[in-house]
Amino acid sequence: MKAFTYDRATSAAEAASAVAKTTGSKFIAGGTNLLDLMKLQIETPSHLIDINDLGLDQIEPATNGGLRIGALVRNTDLAANEYVRRDYAVLSRALLAGASGQLRNQATTAGNLLQRTRCPYFYDTNMPCNKREPGRGCSALGGYSRMHAIVGISDACIATHPSDMAVAMRLLDATVETVRSNGLTRTIPIVELHRLPGNTPNIEHTLEPGELITAVLLPKPSGGTHIYRKVRDRASYAFALVSVAAIIQPDGSGKVALGGVAHKPWRVESAERKLQRGSKAVTKELLANARTTHDNAFKVQLVERTLASVLNDAKG
Amino acid sequence: MKFDTPATNNPIDQLKVVGQPVSRIDGPLKTTGTAPYAYDRHDVVPNQAYGYVLGSAIAKGRIDSINLAEAKESPGVIAIVTAENAGKLSKGDYNTALLLGGPEIQHYHQAIAVVVAETFEQARSAAHLIHVNYSRAKGSFDLASEKSKGVPKDVFGTSSESSVGNFDKAFSTAKVRLDNTYTTAHESHSMLEPHASVAAWDGDQLTIWTSNQMIAWAVGDMAKTLGVAKEKIRVISPYIGGGFGAKLFLRSDALMAALASRVARRPVKVSLQRALIPNNTVHRSATIQRIRIGANRDGKITAIGHESWSGNLPGGGPEAGALQTRALYAGANRMTSNRVSHLDLPEANAMRAPNEAPGLAALEIAMDEMAEKLDMDPIQFRIKNDTQIVPDYPPRPASNDPQTKKPEKNEPHNPHPPFSIRQLSKCFEIGAERFGWDKRLSKPGQLSDGRWMLGMGVASAFRDNVVTKSAARVILDRRGHLTVETDMTDIGTGSYTIIAQTAAEMMGLPLEKITVRLGDSSFPVSAGSGGQWGGNSSTSGVYAACLKLRDAIALLAKGQKSEFNITDAVFTDGFIRSGSHSFLLAELAGSRGLVAEDAIEFGDLDKRFQQSTFGAHFVEVGVDRFTAEIRVRRMLAVCAAGRILNPKTARSQVIGAMTMGVGAALMESLEVDKRFGYFVNHDLAGYEVPVHADIPHQEVIFLDETDPISSPMKAKGVGELGICGAAAAVANAIYNATGVRVRDYPITLDKLIEKMPIKV
Ligand SMILES: Cc1cc2nc3c(=O)[nH]c(=O)nc-3n(C[C@H](O)[C@H](O)[C@H](O)COP(=O)(O)OP(=O)(O)OC[C@H]3O[C@@H](n4cnc5c(N)ncnc54)[C@H](O)[C@@H]3O)c2cc1C
């Protein structure tokens, strides 16, 4: 860990402008991802701005009939919230499938969205990694890649986004509310928040320098059966091999998003229209153009079978 | 005391304290966080500085140059030690690779520098400022491609290859045959407490507070590595947060702390960071195993052949997966072979039940497959081939005493020694009844519960009982309180407790009057903890010391009263009694107290008899019919392992080992990057071990057994038995659930999914 200076912000706009002004500075929320990366010198901020005092820890019904979730709401509190459990159960289930009780107590909504990949080469600074050091190459290509992405990948990077919560947020068509360094706010549909790796896997999202997430907004609840299925080698405390978030309506229509297969939560709206035709048809379109390695080729079939299981469960 | 004839009645047989399910006497210290582990020893010497170990970024090659300038300038840095300024170092007897590399690099994350600073954070931060230029050399990293170059290498005093009768002929003419290849993965010990040490020099005297299973080995190898006399080194390791073999030997934390402290001229503490441990220290090598079994239609094995290949750095030994096959099942024609190939991966070495754990993982699947070919119940097939003599017992090239490793005299060799006691079939019979084995359907894929396909599997557990010299000192003070001192270690196993129970039983004292002090090289040299030899051997050493103390006390009693009949003397309730006479031990001890020291030394009973421990594993699994996720539902192990000194701590050992077996079966695998030559998933996020949710229900039954041939305690080792065969029982249950046979561990869903019976 490199030595750094530290400040606690007192307003969102001030935090945003401070980070934009000071090169090498970063926000710290729960710190469960950032601090680990700093200890390994994968992240080396010279200044941290702590955003825990901004009062962004409320969950409130929104005027549009949806829900407004403060950026600093802890994963535990979000999963336990009565509105979430009643109207957005897929989100609650996704959260509870992630990490451990202790981590969820500390992890925040915004921090969870912006957590970085778990690619083991990204985590070892002796190894070439385009995400850490652009241009040095991708060790996972041709290496151990069992956990890696199969869609939306590039020759520069095949990492996945590891979040469970983000998959449910994507399914729910959440939008992210931010404050920029000039003090202006904007909203970003979650589909636009995370980027595919392309030639710049080091740039993971579309936030501007200093742009602070203040809240995540959920639209009006859509009913249906909410399912989150996370498939993993051990029963708990493991990242997903693949995960399927789905909301299925009584007539078999619905929506579906995947985790563990791409650099971002993966959803293809046109594929969802085939839900009534079963998992094979949906998967074919969801994973069209999939490019697999020897180690992760199984994920294609795993998605199809997991989705079949989810659709089966949705029938009750 | 020499133990060379089977034990007769002795004070342990009273079983007033020994054999009771006593809770760990060190439990409160551990549950309150007050047991001082090595890295917690802030109190033992003042002015401790922090060391941070830098590992090599390449697997094989040379360091061309190291630039320390920037690191030295970094805040708080006191010193940096590399091979250039460490002084002359040798390699310890038990180490394969050097603990400090440079300029030559032998494996990835081999330590190349330790940075000493005022704080841990400063040391870590400075370590990142060390700039190293390497020249990479080509290495061999893939066992499968190096397998054909494997050479036989003797293991722990037994020859690597053996044969009896004519295997080839018997196999080729057998009515029913199996010839399959199985693989097990590289595994990491992953004990909770990382390797850690505090080192302090006082003149030329070095003290190390560390976490080590074998105190005397650590002293010896530290002395050899530094080129100083053993007497100059004191090793203290009273509490150890797990080891599983990773702490059998001197490791880089201890050496780097010693070197750093010498250069920095102040005490230094070092803990290996988790991400360094899998590549810096030791692991269990992967194996490739070919098993051939031939049998008559009635299920009698006529030919059994087992070959095992593993990898190691030059000079390292094999993971000998075929060893147990010499002794487990009958059969007139047999062969075994254990070969090791040169790999430039980190050093492979002992991990819980070395040899048997991967060996039985393969053999016991083969037995399941063979039973199916014979259309026999897998339990009946094993019982049919049970044996009371060892079918293949090759002459031993050297003593199998792991402590002395002395070459053996030319003794007459019995090629088929009897087992001291063997109740394998009984374990299966009792287990079958308790587990409800009769509910298993022999045709796979027939049972389900919702989306879960259910199956049951069994496997034999088998592991040798090793006995080895062990000494102890007992001190009786004027309050009648007894202190036991021995350099035995407690690696979470319960050594403190069973040693206290032994002393209490021997001296007729309540447990509250016993203090046990372990893990200090100033105490008499014990068996240490490894190879499941520790519990039985070290309590036998305490038994010997207590016998000596009893004799001294009896003589004092006689000195007080000449009618006192020594031969009838008994020790109860703090007294020595004989006839109508009794004396308080406290009084006889007098103001100066009494001290006795002795060692147990084992004769040749372990050569005249094969001493082994046995068990039967039963496992039920569910396999998700859609995703092929595998979850264990329940496990039972029935064990025959001599007298159980403490059923509570013994059970903990067995369930812990069963859990490790589940890990090996379902998830544990160090993945090799064959280009860079290292284990990629080198932390606990990437190397998965079972969590609580993976282990819903475990049961252990111990047969009521004593083995007087083993030791005066009539006990045996039990710390490793539980892992032996456990993985195969899981594998066989998966087959029974799905009809898909996987022969490559770990059995993860990607190996099943293509063949799942239910298509979607
Ligand atoms: C052992 C372990 C297991 C885990 N398992 C899982 C799992 O199974 N599933 C899963 O989904 N996750 C898992 N996680 C990840 C965990 O969910 C994340 O670490 C956590 O959600 C991050 O939240 P945080 O508040 O601690 O973020 P921080 O570490 O504080 O921040 C993360 C990043 O977000 C930025 N940031 C934070 N808040 C804002 C904001 N308001 N605006 C702009 N930028 C911001 C920070 O600058 C930083 O770059 C695991 C983590 C660990 C350590």
Ligand code: SF4
């Ligand atoms: S997959 Fe991405 S994160 Fe992993 S090594 Fe390649 S570039 Fe780095």
